[in-house]
Amino acid sequence: MIVIQVIVEGLLLGGVYALFSSGLTLIWGMxxxxxxAHGEFVMLGMFAAFLTMTWVAGGPVLxxxxxxxxxxxxxxxxxxxxxxxxxxxxxxxxxxxxxxxALFLRYAAFFVFSANFVTLPDTYLSxxxxxxxxxxxIPKLVGGVVGVLLTIGLHLLLTRTAVGSRILAVAxxxxxxxxxxxxxxxxxxxxxxxxxxxxxxxGAMIAMYYPISYGxxxxxxxxxxxxxxxxxxxxVPGALLAGILIGVIxxxxxxxxxxxxxxxxxxxxxxxxxxxxxxxxxGTA
Amino acid sequence: MKRGWLLLAVILxxxxxxxxxxxxxxMITLVLLSAISASAWNLVGGYAxxxxxxxxxxxxxxxxxxxxxxxxxxxxxxxxxxxGLLISCAVAVVIGTPTFRLQGHYFAMATIAVAxxxxxxxxxxxxxxxxxxxxxxxxxxxxxxxxxxxSLPYYYIYLGVLAVLLGLTYWISRGRMGYYLRxxxxxxxxxxxxxxxxxxxxxxxxxxxxxxxxxxxxxxxLMVGFIDPTSAFGILISVEMVIxxxxxxAGTLLGPLLGAVILVPLQNMTNSLFGGGGTGLTYILYxxxxxxxxxxxxxxxxxxxxRWQTRRANRAEAAEVARAA
Amino acid sequence: MLLDAKGVxxxxxxxxxxxxxxxxxxxxxxxxxxxxxxxGKSTFFNCLTGDLTPTEGQVLFDGxxxxxxxxxxxxxxxxxxxxxxxxxxxxxxxxxxxMVGAFLRxxxxxxxxxxxxxxxxxxxxxxxxxxxxxxxxxxxxxRLEIARVLATRPRLMLLDEALAGLTPTEVHQAIExxxxxxRSGVTLVIVEHIMEVILSLAHRVVVFNQGELIASGKxxxxxxxxxxxxxxxxxxxxxxxx
Numbered sequence: 001m002i003v004i005q006v007i008v009e010g011l012l013l014g015g016v017y018a019l020f021s022s023g024l025t026l027i028w029g030m031x032x033x034x035x036x037a038h039g040e041f042v043m044l045g046m047f048a049a050f051l052t053m054t055w056v057a058g059g060p061v062l063x064x065x066x067x068x069x070x071x072x073x074x075x076x077x078x079x080x081x082x083x084x085x086x087x088x089x090x091x092x093x094x095x096x097x098x099x100x101x102a103l104f105l106r107y108a109a110f111f112v113f114s115a116n117f118v119t120l121p122d123t124y125l126s127x128x129x130x131x132x133x134x135x136x137x138i139p140k141l142v143g144g145v146v147g148v149l150l151t152i153g154l155h156l157l158l159t160r161t162a163v164g165s166r167i168l169a170v171a172x173x174x175x176x177x178x179x180x181x182x183x184x185x186x187x188x189x190x191x192x193x194x195x196x197x198x199x200x201x202x203g204a205m206i207a208m209y210y211p212i213s214y215g216x217x218x219x220x221x222x223x224x225x226x227x228x229x230x231x232x233x234x235x236v237p238g239a240l241l242a243g244i245l246i247g248v249i250x251x252x253x254x255x256x257x258x259x260x261x262x263x264x265x266x267x268x269x270x271x272x273x274x275x276x277x278x279x280x281x282x283g284t285a
Numbered sequence: 286m287k288r289g290w291l292l293l294a295v296i297l298x299x300x301x302x303x304x305x306x307x308x309x310x311x312m313i314t315l316v317l318l319s320a321i322s323a324s325a326w327n328l329v330g331g332y333a334x335x336x337x338x339x340x341x342x343x344x345x346x347x348x349x350x351x352x353x354x355x356x357x358x359x360x361x362x363x364x365x366x367x368x369g370l371l372i373s374c375a376v377a378v379v380i381g382t383p384t385f386r387l388q389g390h391y392f393a394m395a396t397i398a399v400a401x402x403x404x405x406x407x408x409x410x411x412x413x414x415x416x417x418x419x420x421x422x423x424x425x426x427x428x429x430x431x432x433x434x435x436s437l438p439y440y441y442i443y444l445g446v447l448a449v450l451l452g453l454t455y456w457i458s459r460g461r462m463g464y465y466l467r468x469x470x471x472x473x474x475x476x477x478x479x480x481x482x483x484x485x486x487x488x489x490x491x492x493x494x495x496x497x498x499x500x501x502x503x504x505x506x507l508m509v510g511f512i513d514p515t516s517a518f519g520i521l522i523s524v525e526m527v528i529x530x531x532x533x534x535a536g537t538l539l540g541p542l543l544g545a546v547i548l549v550p551l552q553n554m555t556n557s558l559f560g561g562g563g564t565g566l567t568y569i570l571y572x573x574x575x576x577x578x579x580x581x582x583x584x585x586x587x588x589x590x591x592r593w594q595t596r597r598a599n600r601a602e603a604a605e606v607a608r609a610a
Numbered sequence: 611m612l613l614d615a616k617g618v619x620x621x622x623x624x625x626x627x628x629x630x631x632x633x634x635x636x637x638x639x640x641x642x643x644x645x646x647x648x649x650g651k652s653t654f655f656n657c658l659t660g661d662l663t664p665t666e667g668q669v670l671f672d673g674x675x676x677x678x679x680x681x682x683x684x685x686x687x688x689x690x691x692x693x694x695x696x697x698x699x700x701x702x703x704x705x706x707x708x709m710v711g712a713f714l715r716x717x718x719x720x721x722x723x724x725x726x727x728x729x730x731x732x733x734x735x736x737x738x739x740x741x742x743x744x745x746x747x748x749x750x751x752x753r754l755e756i757a758r759v760l761a762t763r764p765r766l767m768l769l770d771e772a773l774a775g776l777t778p779t780e781v782h783q784a785i786e787x788x789x790x791x792x793r794s795g796v797t798l799v800i801v802e803h804i805m806e807v808i809l810s811l812a813h814r815v816v817v818f819n820q821g822e823l824i825a826s827g828k829x830x831x832x833x834x835x836x837x838x839x840x841x842x843x844x845x846x847x848x849x850x851x852x
Contacts, residue, residue: 102572
């Protein structure tokens with residue numbers, strides 16, 4: 001049945017959405033800061049995968065690691081060079097800082113790669129598999145599963161490890177955490193690195209089945225915003241749930257309304273969420 | 286101070302007479318248009334401190350309505366302007382009402398989401414021209430079509446609108462609304478404790494901002510005679526408004542004008558200098574400017590100027606005290 | 611009765627911060643609200659001012675039910691408050707800060723300004739009228755907060771540790787100011803840790819501990835109540851608190 005196919009694709013896409021949104025919600029919940037360059041982080045992850053394949057002929061495992069590592073570094077650098085300074089300032093500075101960063105990264109990518117779309121060459125993951133009568137694209141399957149697993153992994157990291165509890169402590173009360181010997185600066189930088197790394201992995205996954213270009217960040221960022229708003233401010237489980245949900249909704253919208261309007265449905269849903277339930281599914285009012 | 290205003294008025298009124306040639310006349314006209322858009326953004330982004338990064342939606346609505354009115358029903362484009370204003374205000378209410386009770390990030394996100402939403406819808410809507418866009422009168426039927434070959438009439442129309450907008454902004458800033466907006470921007474919780482109806486005033490500022498941005502879009506469409514989804518609703522239109530206001534000084538009266546005076550010629554220059562890859566570099570530059578502003582001086586150039594002035598005054602004061610001693 | 615809070619409870623995700631607290635304030639009274647840290651004073655206070663909505667209970671102001679009212683609505687009705695950490699508008703001048711308050715009752719710019727000037731004079735801030743609020747020290751900003759609220763013509767003012775962190779001299783000056791405000795017809799509810807303030811200003815004191823009201827009465831009596839002493843009354847010193 002075609003609809004089942006569409007829904008399955010949506011679930012898998014949603015897994016990736018959950019992954020890159022989880023990083024965004026972590027930062028937001030922790031520092032009350034929204035990274036408007038988040039879409040560009042995904043885009044850079046995609047390009048990192050592409051470059052790894054074209055320069056070093058690396059496979060999916062390698063390019064995912066490269067994407068994760070390079071984005072981790074970027075996240076930490078961005079924190080220390082920029083975010084740290086605008087956190088305590090006026091909100092206009094906060095919003096403009098990552099907005100400016102987004103522009104900068106987007107057009108830097110344009111400058112280097114121009115407006116052409118590039119795609120990843122085939123890997124051993126390419127192709128489709130027939131699972132119980134449904135044709136599932138293997139890259140999408142891998143992407144979705146990796147996405148869900150890593151999102152759950154993030155949640156476990158935050159709630160079950162010492163490092164995670166330190167991050168959460170800073171998120172809850174920076175001053176109290178300091179008094180307990182935790183260094184907020186370090187934890188925040190770590191959170192940024194982690195968030196960016198996960199986003200890089202998401203980008204690497206997406207790169208396997210979507211064309212890559214400098215401008216893809218724009219709509220991906222908006223999807224991330226919708227997901228974190230639907231999921232609930234600061235909630236990683238929320239991002240998981242909402243990501244998958246949005247993936248399915250987008251997939252169904254593309255099927256029923258055509259690919260041009262799939263984003264429209266998601267954006268309209270966003271406005272509706274703001275009107276009706278801004279705290280999202282798992283957030284508190 | 287009064288002399289400063291007089292000087293400014295003289296410069297603005299006389300500029301087209303001094304500047305020669307259609308290219309430069311067009312450029313100064315675009316400076317004014319940019320100043321109008323940025324000053325309109327400033328109302329909500331600078332005074333009320335609600336950062337909108339999707340303001341292009343209002344610009345686009347304002348740009349499309351006059352041309353659609355002309356294209357489909359033969360009206361003078363002017364007739365479409367009030368409709369554009371109304372639609373923009375309605376959109377502002379839809380965006381602002383739910384988000385103004387939440388933290389500022391929601392508002393910012395909602396503005397780009399709606400801008401993108403509208404852009405996609407318009408791109409796929411045959412009635413308004415789809416991806417191809419809408420055109421205005423190629424040849425004016427009467428003077429009321431406001432289709433002129435030279436930039437000069439547009440320059441003076443824009444100047445008039447800018448003067449009205451700045452006058453209105455000034456008048457508002459001195460009255461209750463201005464104080465309330467500044468209070469909201471400074472400390473929302475404290476403002477509420479003093480009885481300030483925060484949501485309502487944010488909405489007023491936003492609607493006013495939307496209306497004038499819509500007007501700016503209409504003025505643009507009148508002059509250029511053509512609009513398409515990207516030049517109407519694109520993110521770069523939103524970016525330009527924000528950076529123009531922020532560079533000059535968000536929350537100040539003349540900051541946006543200053544920003545326009547600097548950025549429009551600058552953009553022209555980088556576009557011609559870097560040829561094909563030009564657009565990329567311009568926006569890398571814009572991104573960099575916004576970054577630097579956000580990091581070091583969110584108050585923009587006028588803030589730097591203010592601080593320099595205060596330091597000079599303090600030094601003069603100290604010198605006087607030293608002399609008297 | 612100006613303020614009548616009945617059975618006010620407030621819980622946060624299962625944790626009950628305030629449990630069935632009552633407070634009655636007659637017009638013209640100065641009521642002190644004391645208790646150890648974490649006792650629920652601030653939460654209860656915020657339930658009265660509209661910054662928090664009680665989970666249960668009712669707050670009546672001058673007969674009107676304001677339980678679910680917003681802070682703005684409270685201010686309009688004549689209930690004003692200050693904040694524990696001064697929340698002045700840093701980049702506005704002292705006069706402009708007070709004008710924001712005055713605009714509640716005067717839509718016209720000139721009337722608001724006149725009112726603000728009057729209040730600035732009354733609260734002894736005239737010398738700093740045109741200085742930006744951020745350049746005042748903490749005592750000045752606390753005074754400014756009071757002036758700002760005063761400009762909204764409140765009938766009831768709730769002060770949240772308005773005298774904390776002041777030197778002994780400043781405390782005396784502040785006490786005088788509060789007396790003046792009281793004389794001008796404003797009813798007051800004061801949250802304080804400094805006993806000197808409570809003893810010299812309050813007609814009546816209520817004591818909070820672990821979310822509940824444990825004593826109420828004249829200051830001298832309450833202070834010697836063994837239950838209250840046991841609940842850790844806080845600093846008895848008259849010097850500036852830590």
